[in-house]
Amino acid sequence: xxxxxxxxxxxxxxxxxxxxxxxxxxxxxxxxxxxxxxxxxxxxxxxxxxxxxxxxxxxxxxxxxxxxxxxxxxxxxxxxxxxxxxxxxxxxxxxxxxxxxxxxxxxxxxxxxxxxxxxxxxxxxxxxxxxxxxxxxxxxxxxxxxxxxxxxxxxxxxxxxxxxxxxxxxxxxxxxxxxxxxxxxxxxxxxxxxxxxxxxxxxxxxxxxxxxxxxxxxxxxxxxxxxxxxxxxxxxxxxxxxxxxxxxxxxxxxxxxxxxxxxxxxxxxxxxxxxxxxxxxxxxxxxxxxxxxxxxxxxxxxxxxxxxxxxxxxxxxxxxxxxxxxxxxxxxxxxxxxxxxxxxxxxxxxxxxxxxxxxxxxxxxxxxxxxxxxxxxxxxxxxxxxxxxxxxxxxxxxxxxxxxxxxxxxxxxxxxxxxxxxxxxxxxxxxxxxxxxxxxxxxxxxxxxxxxxxxxxxxxxxxxxxxxxxxxxxxxxxxxxxxxxxxxxxxxxxxxxxxxxxxxxxxxxxxxxxxxxxxxxxxxxxxxxxxxxxxxxxxxxxxxxxxxxxxxxxxxxxxxxx
Amino acid sequence: xxxxxxxxxxxxxxxxxxxxxxxxxxxxxxxxxxxxxxxxxxxxxxxxxxxxxxxxxxxxxxxxxxxxxxxxxxxxxxxxxxxxxxxxxxxxxxxxxxxxxxxxxxxxxxxxxxxxxxxxxxxxxxxxxxxxxxxxxxxxxxxxxxxxxxxxxxxxxxxxxxxxxxxxxxxxxxxxxxxxxxxxxxxxxxxxxxxxxxxxxxxxxxxxxxxxxxxxxxxxxxxxxxxxxxxxxxxxxxxxxxxxxxxxxxxxxxxxxxxxxxxxxxxxxxxxxxxxxxxxxxxxxxxxxxxxxxxxxxxxxxxxxxxxxxxxxxxxxxxxxxxxxxxxxxxxxxxxxxxxxxxxxxxxxxxxxxxxxxxxxxxxx
Numbered sequence: 001x002x003x004x005x006x007x008x009x010x011x012x013x014x015x016x017x018x019x020x021x022x023x024x025x026x027x028x029x030x031x032x033x034x035x036x037x038x039x040x041x042x043x044x045x046x047x048x049x050x051x052x053x054x055x056x057x058x059x060x061x062x063x064x065x066x067x068x069x070x071x072x073x074x075x076x077x078x079x080x081x082x083x084x085x086x087x088x089x090x091x092x093x094x095x096x097x098x099x100x101x102x103x104x105x106x107x108x109x110x111x112x113x114x115x116x117x118x119x120x121x122x123x124x125x126x127x128x129x130x131x132x133x134x135x136x137x138x139x140x141x142x143x144x145x146x147x148x149x150x151x152x153x154x155x156x157x158x159x160x161x162x163x164x165x166x167x168x169x170x171x172x173x174x175x176x177x178x179x180x181x182x183x184x185x186x187x188x189x190x191x192x193x194x195x196x197x198x199x200x201x202x203x204x205x206x207x208x209x210x211x212x213x214x215x216x217x218x219x220x221x222x223x224x225x226x227x228x229x230x231x232x233x234x235x236x237x238x239x240x241x242x243x244x245x246x247x248x249x250x251x252x253x254x255x256x257x258x259x260x261x262x263x264x265x266x267x268x269x270x271x272x273x274x275x276x277x278x279x280x281x282x283x284x285x286x287x288x289x290x291x292x293x294x295x296x297x298x299x300x301x302x303x304x305x306x307x308x309x310x311x312x313x314x315x316x317x318x319x320x321x322x323x324x325x326x327x328x329x330x331x332x333x334x335x336x337x338x339x340x341x342x343x344x345x346x347x348x349x350x351x352x353x354x355x356x357x358x359x360x361x362x363x364x365x366x367x368x369x370x371x372x373x374x375x376x377x378x379x380x381x382x383x384x385x386x387x388x389x390x391x392x393x394x395x396x397x398x399x400x401x402x403x404x405x406x407x408x409x410x411x412x413x414x415x416x417x418x419x420x421x422x423x424x425x426x427x428x429x430x431x432x433x434x435x436x437x438x439x440x441x442x443x444x445x446x447x448x449x450x451x452x453x454x455x456x457x458x459x460x461x462x463x464x465x466x467x468x469x470x471x472x473x474x475x476x477x478x479x480x481x482x483x484x485x486x487x488x489x490x491x492x493x494x495x496x497x498x499x500x501x502x503x504x505x506x507x508x509x510x511x512x513x514x515x516x517x518x519x520x521x522x523x524x525x526x527x528x529x530x531x532x533x534x535x536x537x538x539x540x541x542x543x544x545x546x547x548x549x550x551x552x553x554x555x556x557x558x559x560x561x562x
Numbered sequence: 563x564x565x566x567x568x569x570x571x572x573x574x575x576x577x578x579x580x581x582x583x584x585x586x587x588x589x590x591x592x593x594x595x596x597x598x599x600x601x602x603x604x605x606x607x608x609x610x611x612x613x614x615x616x617x618x619x620x621x622x623x624x625x626x627x628x629x630x631x632x633x634x635x636x637x638x639x640x641x642x643x644x645x646x647x648x649x650x651x652x653x654x655x656x657x658x659x660x661x662x663x664x665x666x667x668x669x670x671x672x673x674x675x676x677x678x679x680x681x682x683x684x685x686x687x688x689x690x691x692x693x694x695x696x697x698x699x700x701x702x703x704x705x706x707x708x709x710x711x712x713x714x715x716x717x718x719x720x721x722x723x724x725x726x727x728x729x730x731x732x733x734x735x736x737x738x739x740x741x742x743x744x745x746x747x748x749x750x751x752x753x754x755x756x757x758x759x760x761x762x763x764x765x766x767x768x769x770x771x772x773x774x775x776x777x778x779x780x781x782x783x784x785x786x787x788x789x790x791x792x793x794x795x796x797x798x799x800x801x802x803x804x805x806x807x808x809x810x811x812x813x814x815x816x817x818x819x820x821x822x823x824x825x826x827x828x829x830x831x832x833x834x835x836x837x838x839x840x841x842x843x844x845x846x847x848x849x850x851x852x853x854x855x856x857x858x859x860x861x862x863x864x865x866x867x868x869x870x871x872x873x874x875x876x877x878x879x880x881x882x883x884x885x886x887x888x889x890x891x892x893x894x895x896x897x898x899x900x901x902x903x904x905x906x907x908x909x910x911x912x913x914x915x916x917x918x919x920x921x922x923x924x925x926x927x
Contacts, residue, residue, distance in 0.1 A: 173647040176614050179634040180641035181661035181712045191664065195651045289664045297633075 006466075013466040023383060026374035027392070034433045035395060038407045041414030042259055049260075051253035058250070062258045065233035068144070069403070070265060072229060073212035076151040080208040081201065083152075083315075084159035086308035091160070092167040094305070103164065106312070109320040110157040111546045113494040114150075115510035116539035118218025119517050120323035121150050123536075142224025150222050151215060153316050155208035162207065166200030186292035186300075190282060202277040206270060207400070213266055214404040214434075217496025217514040225523060230262045231405040231497055238500065239524070256413075259406035270401045323543070326536025333533065340537055346529040350512060350538055354545070357509040360424075361492035364431040368488045369481065371432075372439040377473075379440065380447030396440050399433045407433060408501025415502075423506050430498040435488040442487065446480030447473070482556055493546060509542055564625045564638075564715045564748045565590050566611060571620030573606055580606040582772040583620070588750060588765075593742055595751045595759040598769035599795070599927035604752045605720055607769075611750065612718050613637050624716060635664075637716075640709030644721040646701045648693035654704045655689040661712030679707040682741055699730045706738060710745070717742055719751045723758065735762050756796050760784070768792050790837060790914050794925040799839040800884050801921060806832050813913060819880030824856050828913045835916035842887040844910045847874065849896055852903040860884065862900050876902060 012018050052058055091103050109117060125140040140146050174196060178188040194201065216231035223232050234255060241251035331337050340347050379396070382389040399407060411430050415421045450473065458468045474481075496510045503511070516535045519527040566588040573581040581603045588594045596604035609615045611622060613634035622630040629637050640661075648657050658679060662672035680686055683703040693701055702722065709717060722738065723731045739762040742749040753759050759766050760780040767777045768791070776788045787793035790801070804821075808814040809832055812824045823838075830836055851859055860878040867873075871887040872895055878884055886904065896902060917924035 171645075171647070173643055173645055174649060176634070177641065177643055177647035177649070177708075178660070178664070180612055180614070180637075180639055180718075181664060181708065182635045183660075183664040184633070184635055187664055191660070192649055192651075196649070198651075284663055290666055293635075 010464045010466040014464050019465065022374055023378050026371060026378060029371055030375060030396075030436075033429060034399060034436050037414040037429065038399065038402060038410045038433060041410035041412065042256060042263065042406070044417065045252060045256045045413050046260070048249065048252040049257050051249035052257060055250070058254055059257065061228070062233055062254060063261070065228040066230045066258060066261050066265070068228065069213055069230035069262070070269070072144070072148055072151060073209045076148060076155060076212045077205045077208040079152055080155050080159040081205055083308065083311045084156055084204070085163055085201075086304050087312055088160050088163035088167055090305050090308055091164050102309075102312075105317060106157055106160045106164075108157070109153055109316055110161070111490055112320055112543050113510045113513070113546060114154050114215055114218040115221065115494070115496055115513040115517075116323055116542050117154055117320055118150055118221035119513065119535060119539050120321065121146065121153060121218075121319050122222055122517070123326065124319040124322040125149065142222050143227045146222040146224075147219055147227060147229065149315070149319070150218055151212040153320055154215065154218070155211045156312075156316050158207050158211060159204040162200055162204040163197075166197045166204075170197055184289060184293035185297075186295055187289040190288075190292070191284065195282065198277070202273060206273055209269075209273075210266075210400050213262075214497055216405045216500060217510050220496075220514055221517050221521075224521075230258060230403060234258055234405050234409065235500055242504075255409055259403075259409050262403045262406045263410075266401050266403060267398075270397070323536060323539040326532060327540025330533040330537035330540070337537070340534075340541070346527065346534065349507070350509075350541075353507045353509045353512040354542070356506060357493050358545070358549075360427055360431060360508065361489045363428060364435060364492045365485050365488045367428070367432055368436055368439045369485060372436060372443055372484070373481075376440050376443035376447055380444040381452070396437050398437075400437045403497065404430075404434050404495065405497035405501050408498030411498070412502045423503055426502045427499065427506060427508075430502045431492045431495060434495060434498055435491045438487045438491060439484040442480050442484035443477065446477040450476050489549065490546065513538055513542065565623070566716060566748060566750065567621075567623040568607070568611070569621040569623070571607070571610060571617045571622060573603075573610060573615065573617050579603075579772040581610070581617075584772070584774055586767060586774060586777070588748060590748055591743075591746050593739055593749045593751065593762060593764045595753060595763040595766045596769060597753055597756060597759040597766050597795075600754060601771075602769040603772040604754075604769050606772075608718050608720055608750060608752045612639055612641050614641075638714050639716045639718055640712050640714040642705050642709050642717070642719045642722045644724050646693070646705040646725070648696075648701055648704055648708070650693055653690050653692055654685075654696065654700075657693070657704055658689075658707050658711050660708060665712070675711050675713070679710045682710065682744075683707045683737075698726050699734065702726060702730075702734060706741070710741070715747055717747045717749045719749065721752055721754070723753070723755075731758070738762070760796070768795060785910075787839070787912060790839065790917060790921070790924050793839040793912060793914070795927065797841060797843075798885070799841055801925075802838045802840065802882055802884075803916065803921065804836055804838065806830055806834050806836055808832060812908075815913070817880055818882060821858075821878070821880045823858065824908060825911060825913045826908055830913060830915055837914050837916055837921060839912045839914065840884070840906055841910070842873070842885045843871075845884075845886045845904050845906045847886055847888060847896065848903045848905075849900050850903065851901050854903065854905065856905065856908070858884065858904045860902060860904065862896055862898050862902060865895070865898055874902075876904065 087102075087106065091099050091106070112120070122142065125146060126142060140149065170193065174192050175188050178192040179185070183191065214231070216235060219229060220232055220235055223229070228236070237246070237251055237254055237258075240246045241248065330340075339345060340350070343351050375392075375396070378384065379389055379393055384392075408430050411426065411433065415426055415429070454472055454476075455468050458472050459465075463471065494510060495508075496514060499508050499511055507515070513535070515524065516527065516530045516538060518524045519530050520532050520535055568584055568586045571581055571584045572579065584603075584607060586607075596607060598604050606615065610617050610630075611624075613629065613632060613636075617630055620630070621628055624637060624639070634641075648654075649660065652660065655676065659672040659676040662675050667675070680689070683706055685700065685703045685707065688696065688700065693704070696704065702725075706722070719738070723735055726734065735758055738749075738751075741747075751759070751763065760783075763780060765777060765779055766783055768775045768783065770791055776783060776792045778786075783792060783796045787796060793799045794801075802817050804815045804817040804823075806813050807816045807822070809827060811827070813827050813830070815823050815825050815836065815838060817823060817838075825838060858878055860876040862874050863877050863883070864875040865872060866875075867890065868887075870890060872890045872893075874886045874888065874896065876884045876886060884904065
């Protein structure tokens with residue numbers, strides 16, 4: 001029965017109308033669900049800004065918080081490149097076989113949901129049990145420095161991943177040519193290698209920047225009540241509104257005001273990065289090669305590698321995993337563990353939220369794949385011509401660029417105006433919007449690597465378009481589909497900004513962790529039964545589950561490769 | 563000045579010897595080719611000389627200086643890559659003056675050098691174009707100009723013509739030689755194309771499986787191959803298997819099926835198994851069965867017209883096959899099925915001991 005249906009569809013697939021119907025529906029769904037609601041939602045609420053024009057103090061707070069967001073994102077993205085490029089260099093150019101382990105370790109902070117990461121960093125840098133115990137107090141108290149460290153930690157793997165990919169693709173022949181022409185290693189990198197991989201440097205910078213701008217939950221944890229950036233400001237507003245401290249007019253006005261500025265400025269900055277990035281050229285630097293020659297050789301390379309490793313291990317890796325310690329203590333103490341696994345007391349809500357998180361992530365991943373594949377093909381093959389494809393290509397990036405809490409706020413405003421949309425569906429839309437671009441990017445890049453010749457060869461051998469997709473495109477892009485799916489899944493499990501914005505009753509796992517941490521630290525009214533041991537254990541379980549899922553997906557991708 | 567010498571150089575990849583104890587001297591101002599089938603180690607040797615890879619053991623000298631521990635930028639070489647490796651983010655001109663600039667010459671001096679080398683490669687247009695906008699031939703010229711502009715006295719070329727189509731290739735190969743000679747450079751040219759190596763080299767080293775099989779001028783290699791491999795790889799040869807039955811003045815050879823023929827004396831002793839190598843172009847062919855001394859008889863199986871030459875494939879009386887090339891314009895063509903008598907100058911056929919690994923294995927490329 002099913003095979004009959006397949007044959008029928010397959011036969012139909014060579015007909016143009018079916019092909020275009022498929023592609024057009026991909027485009028329509030993209031506009032209707034992913035692109036337009038987050039933009040329209042905020043626009044319909046623009047008049048509410050009038051409610052706060054009489055409160056200059058509030059507006060100033062908003063502007064201050066937003067400028068904090070951008071300063072931190074810019075500094076963090078720059079630091080990421082500074083530290084991430086040498087590590088990627090070491091991973092791709094080094095000769096030791098330990099480097100594959102380093103390569104895998106570099107992904108670790110990527111898998112740890114940011115809320116758990118935030119708590120882990122808080123424990124490491126500013127609690128009595130972490131590194132601070134050597135200094136007789138809190139080494140780094142919650143505030144802007146800790147926020148910066150946090151953002152550095154979770155965006156660092158993104159930069160390393162992109163740069164490792166870029167360096168593996170880079171043809172070493174260019175650098176060799178430069179060496180034979182008399183350039184010392186450092187000069188060769190500066191004048192040849194980096195200019196050639198510049199697009200990847202820009203992409204890495206942009207993504208690190210975007211992630212820093214969007215992160216909400218973990219930032220809320222480490223900011224303490226002393227520091228505010230855009231997302232923290234928006235979240236504080238929402239909390240105050242829920243607790244009745246501010247009226248709806250002020251809440252909506254300030255939220256729309258801050259979100260609009262966040263969205264507008266980030267769009268402007270990304271446009272600027274795109275335009276300037278392409279034009280910026282490193283000066284050749286007369287006399288520099290002579291100086292660089294002195295730096296190039298073994299000692300310099302050795303110290304560069306050591307610093308890269310040190311930064312990675314001490315600033316990124318150990319603080320990320322530090323939460324394992326209280327988790328371990330909780331396990332040793334016994335009672336918490338039994339409570340946790342029997343779902344006693346507050347643990348019932350933990351398991352509920354965990355179930356919600358993973359269920360949501362699974363649904364979003366499947367939807368992302370189904371909706372993303374036709375779009376990716378469309379973009380890679382430029383089905384609708386050069387210009388429409390270029391425009392679509394740019395639009396796809398918008399949900400990445402928009403800070404996720406602003407996106408969530410906007411989505412909520414939009415769907416609120418249509419009665420009867422359940423909260424869970426809102427969550428799905430929000431997560432889909434945020435993760436969809438990552439999948440489409442990964443998939444369309446893979447499609448571009450497959451030569452059209454191969455598809456045409458299959459057609460000349462008698463395969464219908466659907467068969468071509470199933471027998472040629474799918475096997476060749478399987479790895480990218482799976483790695484795209486991993487990104488979607490982990491992003492969805494980590495997401496807090498948009499989640500907080502669109503939900504009022506449902507609580508995903510990272511949101512629950514944020515609440516628990518803040519309850520323990522007294523930032524919000526205490527939740528009965530939550531202690532630092534329970535938070536540690538909750539983070540531990542969350543990380544463990546993410547690892548198991550990552551491992552399963554890794555095994556799948558490995559099979560996919562074979 | 564820059565003699566290039568390698569002494570007992572070995573390079574292994576895993577268990578495979580890419581280069582096995584190679585010692586070689588290339589003279590100052592010589593145009594030298596490394597020739598061999600793919601995987602013979604010729605590119606590895608060139609890259610070792612350039613310093614792009616390090617030897618496991620052995621020494622490399624450029625001039626009087628031992629360089630095998632020096633990085634490539636200190637070896638004073640120019641390298642032309644098979645893929646050209648033109649920097650895609652720089653214009654043609656930017657590529658050409660890259661060398662002078664990294665060597666800290668002033669802008670003025672870099673410009674002067676740039677114009678000089680571009681005049682040498684006869685290129686003065688489209689200098690503001692990026693590599694992706696240039697034709698293969700132009701990219702090749704820029705690649706050579708860039709290597710020359712760095713001012714090196716040793717020019718290393720890794721299959722520099724491999725990416726060009728046949729007509730352009732033939733033109734450019736003579737130009738490269740002319741430039742190297744005009745500038746008094748020592749040039750080392752890697753190629754798998756024996757016609758290319760023969761036409762431009764002062765001397766050639768033929769390589770096989772990480773070893774040098776024979777070094778000589780193109781004529782020496784063609785006229786006096788020292789092995790079956792060289793006889794097969796340089797030009798073309800027919801191989802007839804047999805035994806030495808007697809040595810007195812001449813070596814008497816018994817081919818398969820008791821066919822007897824004479825060959826020049828070698829060190830191979832009576833009773834030993836041999837292979838007789840005869841080049842297709844040294845054979846004379848007459849139609850009919852003519853009784854002359856030291857001739858081979860057979861029937862024409864196949865005729866192929868190759869332009870300048872006609873190629874006859876002949877089945878000899880004993881079943882062996884023999885290929886003969888004859889000029890197409892100055893001779894009457896024979897026909898398929900015709901009986902023919904074949905003779906050749908004794909001193910131009912070569913006798914080799916039958917290889918231990920077998921003939922097919924010995925000449926495999």
